[in-house]
Amino acid sequence: MQGIRNNLVVEINDVSKSFGGLVALSDISLDIKQGEICGLIGPNGAGKTTLFNILTGIYSPDSGVFKINGQECQNLKPHLVVKAGLARTFQNIRLFGNMTGLENVMVGQHVRTKVGVVGAIFRHRYARQEERQIEEKSRALMVYVGLDPDTNQLSNTLSYGDQRRLEIARALATDPVVIALDEPAAGMNATETGELRDLLMRIRKDGVTILLIEHDVKLVMGLCDKVAVLDYGVKIAEGKPNAIKQNKDVIRAYLGGSLS
Amino acid sequence: MKELLTDHKISSLKTYFTSYRHAVWIGYVMIAVALIVLPFLVESTIGRTWVRILDFALIYGMLALGLNIVVGFAGLLDLGYIAFYAVGAYTWALLASPQFGLHLPFWVIIPIGFVVAGFFGVLLGAPTLRLRGDYLAIVTLGFGEIIRIFLNNLDHPVNVTNGPVGINLIDPISIGSVDFTKTQEIFGLIFSGAHIYYYVLLLLLLVSILVCIRLENSRLGRAWVAIREDEIAAQAMGINTRNVKLLAFAMGASFGGIAGGLFASFQGFVSPESFILLESIMVLCMVVLGGMGNVWGVVLGTFILAILPEVLRDISSPLQENILGKVWLDPESLRMVLFGLALIVVMLVRPTGLWPSKKNN
Amino acid sequence: MDIFLQQLINGLVLGSVYALVALGYTMVYGILGLINFAHGEVVMVGAMVVLSMISLLSSFPLPLGSELILLISVVSAIIVCSTLAFFMEKVAYRPLRNAPRLAPLITAIGMSILLQNIAMMIWGRQYKTFPDLFSITSYDLAGANITNVQIFIICLSILIMIALLLLINLTRIGRAMRATAENPSIASLMGVNVNTIISLTFVIGAALAAVAGVLVSANYSVAHYSMGFILGLKAFTAAVLGGIGNMAGAMIGGILLGLIESIGAGYISDITGGFMGSHYQDVFAFLVLIVVLVFRPTGIMGERIADRS
Structure with a gap:
């Protein structure tokens, strides 16, 4: 836990990014405390997913720095960002379709395990032990998110809601400090959203910080400790959900739409 | 549920499981006996050439298993795979033949071949990591051709490979004074060279199968499949896709290198002609037709495609004589026509291969 | 200088043939x-049919001029190749459209x-020789030789490529083809008959291949049953070099590969101080391909496909 200031697990400072002439993000700063659920909202095209892709190492920012768990990550490749402690899910689910649910979660532990070719071939004691731990932990995580670890179903045959849950379990398998969820409730009905809310609360209670992009305003307002609002690549507001609801800029950004 | 499982039922379940286990063991023993007896049976019924054909099928088996790591597990389409086979074959040829007057023993050459081929695998893999799908295919194809062209032309200004003529009089595997390609008599049984190599190759193929299955069910195997399924998501799960892909190339190449060395020592002769593009394509066909990603499917595909052309060679003339009265069509072309048709028909009937992996639908 | 010019001319001739064949690959790949x-074999069939037709027509005492004989032969080759490609797609590829990629x-x-x-x-x-329908005349061009056949090859290829670009960019069919290449299922929702468009793509590609087959056998004066494979391979390389799926890319890639090969063959010995002779021509071509793809992973004209997540 080197270099963590004031319990801040995510520190974003003046991050900017443009594509060609289009400014997607300008000077975004955002801090997230350990154990918080931080919501990131904004109209379509506001730059939420771009910010996500920068944080997860898919794009590198034009300028600005950010730290995950105290480690500077702006120039790291995606797999090293995961190692630093940030795991993600995808807006349009990206599971490993032809692997079973359990195998998907087992892949998630790749970054925290180390057996290589020799161990795989000779299965010495350490390799067997590590493999057993991977499987046990993955089973536990599947149960944790409410999936049956014993079904041999390929993940692309799971129901939509189960696929979303599996993605969260897979992200948790990387032992993250922060998980970043990109519209986890998209396409869910009221019951499923309710279950998702319970799951996210449980994840927070177990000490994992959550960064949440979500369109479902009700979910965001009910769940988040704080909310940041993006519009045209600029952070127009940040604060407690109740304050955000009354913020004039936010209301204007949503074209006068009511936020309650 | 508990009350339903009476003592009686439990004991019958127990006997069921023990007898089931017995049956499996009996099955294994029978397969083992069949594999040991096979060359004798083949030699006495259809001739010694067929033992040699079996030997080549076993070598192809190792090759196909190696390619399966690259294509089947990691999803990297490699059309120049035969290059590693060539590297392995020439490594053996140069280290154990009159070419340079070197005659290293096999237990030194095999690890060298493994490492050299693996190195070439990394050499190919490193610049091509960013390429996707079919771009990778054409670059690997080009790499295969480059290796072959070098083998063909490295007879001047310095003679390394003997050019198109190839290298002859390559040492066979031998232990002490026992030469594995010579006929030996053990306990009154006559073992020809093809026979002895059959057992050596069979053993190595079984080891390869074991290695492949273990790799598949490991942290590394899962990472390969994850990259095949979705590279971006694999990265986002913390997989260092560059290293893991390079490892797939290196592992696949090493398998090819060992197979190539065995090929050189068994045949006693190598020339660039054995490493043409069609051979790469043939090995790819074995992998895909058998069932990409499934080790057993790949072995099945290999045996069918290694043996089918030979069967067709034997029957294409007599078949015409019986049906049409005389040999109308060039038997060699007819054999290849039938082979091409077989590829098409099998893929149309079973697009995922004859014995697909459960995970590939 | 004249050697350079000579290699340039040879390269252009070779390159235009590559370009015609590469177009067939790239169109099918794009969709x-x-x-x-099997596209290379279509080229071979085209060359063989033309050869057979010419000797067949010449053997009858018909009052046909050599131009007419050539025209009839080429048209029959186009018909044969297009029919072949049509059935090939229907039998061997269409049933597998939703199957695993390999x-x-x-x-x-x-x-x-x-x-x-x-x-x-x-x-x-055996190798079959291309009959002497026309006398080959050689012209002197600043110290290099160019034959009438070579001039014909370059001009015809350019004409065909322009026609194809017009077809793709300006006609209704072309628009349907582009839409199908972009997204077949959406195109079919928009009323495009995807099956017809795919058949048509194969047919057009095969027609180009037939012409390329004629040109290449006329240029080298021979045809052989195995000529298609290597030619097809080179053309596919050209298509990838240009950026596969991109028509202009296939043309540029084809010409470029032809030039690289012939100039490479001419100068590789000098470059390597005599270590590598012209045998290494293909090595040179593939090395250029690898280098280009390392720096532009989707080819010269290929679009950068951004990964949306």
């Missing part, structure tokens, strides 16, 4: 994502083996 391995690649390889060996049964193992 189906399939490497049509399945149609294997049937394409099967097709290639099949066609090559059937051609060997029909036309034999």
Whole structure:
């Protein structure tokens, strides 16, 4: 836990990014405390997913720095960002379709395990032990998110809601400090959203910080400790959900739409 | 549920499981006996050439298993795979033949071949990591051709490979004074060279199968499949896709290198002609037709495609004589026509291969 | 200087043939994502049919001029090749449209083996010489030679490529083809008959291949049952070099590969201080391909496909 200031697990400072002439993000700063659920909202095209892709190492920012768990990550490749402690899910689910649910979660532990070719071939004691731990932990995580670890179903045959849950379990398998969820409730009905809310609360209670992009305003307002609002690549507001609801800029950004 | 499982039922379940286990063991023993007896049976019924054909099928088996790591597990389409086979074959040829007057023993050459081929695998893999799908295919194809062209032309200004003529009089595997390609008599049984190599190759193929299955069910195997399924998501799960892909190339190449060395020592002769593009394509066909990603499917595909052309060679003339009265069509072309048709028909009937992996639908 | 010019001319001739064949690969790839391995064999069939037609027509005492004989022969080659490609798609590729990606690649390889060996049964193992319909005249161009056949090859290829670009960019069919290449299922929702468009793509590609077959056998004066494979391979390389799926890319890639090969063959010995002779021509071509792809992973004209997540 080197270099963590004031319990801040995510520190974003003046991050900017443009594509060609289009400014997607300008000077975004955002801090997230350990154990918080931080919501990131904004109209379509506001730059939420771009910010996500920068944080997860898919794009590198034009300028600005950010730290995950105290480690500077702006120039790291995606797999090293995961190692630093940030795991993600995808807006349009990206599971490993032809692997079973359990195998998907087992892949998630790749970054925290180390057996290589020799161990795989000779299965010495350490390799067997590590493999057993991977499987046990993955089973536990599947149960944790409410999936049956014993079904041999390929993940692309799971129901939509189960696929979303599996993605969260897979992200948790990387032992993250922060998980970043990109519209986890998209396409869910009221019951499923309710279950998702319970799951996210449980994840927070177990000490994992959550960064949440979500369109479902009700979910965001009910769940988040704080909310940041993006519009045209600029952070127009940040604060407690109740304050955000009354913020004039936010209301204007949503074209006068009511936020309650 | 508990009350339903009476003592009686439990004991019958127990006997069921023990007898089931017995049956499996009996099955294994029978397969083992069949594999040991096979060359004798083949030699006495259809001739010694067929033992040699079996030997080549076993070598192809190792090759196909190696390619399966690259294509089947990691999803990297490699059309120049035969290059590693060539590297392995020439490594053996140069280290154990009159070419340079070197005659290293096999237990030194095999690890060298493994490492050299693996190195070439990394050499190919490193610049091509960013390429996707079919771009990778054409670059690997080009790499295969480059290796072959070098083998063909490295007879001047310095003679390394003997050019198109190839290298002859390559040492066979031998232990002490026992030469594995010579006929030996053990306990009154006559073992020809093809026979002895059959057992050596069979053993190595079984080891390869074991290695492949273990790799598949490991942290590394899962990472390969994850990259095949979705590279971006694999990265986002913390997989260092560059290293893991390079490892797939290196592992696949090493398998090819060992197979190539065995090929050189068994045949006693190598020339660039054995490493043409069609051979790469043939090995790819074995992998895909058998069932990409499934080790057993790949072995099945290999045996069918290694043996089918030979069967067709034997029957294409007599078949015409019986049906049409005389040999109308060039038997060699007819054999290849039938082979091409077989590829098409099998893929149309079973697009995922004859014995697909459960995970590939 | 004249050697350079000579290699430039040879390269252009070779390159225009590559470009015509590469177009067939790239069009099919653009729509189906399939490497049509049998495309090279279509080129070979085109060359063989033309040769047979010319000798057949010449053997009758008909009052046909040599231009007319050539025209009839080329048209029949186009018809034969297009029909062949039409049925090839229908039998070997269409049933596998939703199959795993490598399945149609294997049937394409099967097709290639099949066609090559059937051609060997029909036309034999020997090299066939291209009949002398026209006398070949050679012109002097600043110290380099260029023949009338070579001029014809370059001009015809350019004409065909312009016609194809017009077809793709300005006509209704062309628009349907572009839409199908972009997204087949959406195109079909918009009322495009995707099956027809795919058949049409194969037919057009085969017609180009037939013409390329004629040109290449006229240029080298020979045809052989195995000529298609290497030619197809080079053309596919050209298509990838240009950026596969991109028509202009295939043209540029084809010409470029032709130039690289012939200039490389001429100068490789000088570059390497005599270590590598012209045998290494292909090494040179593939090395250039690898270098280009390392710096531009989707080819010269290929679009950068951003990964949305």
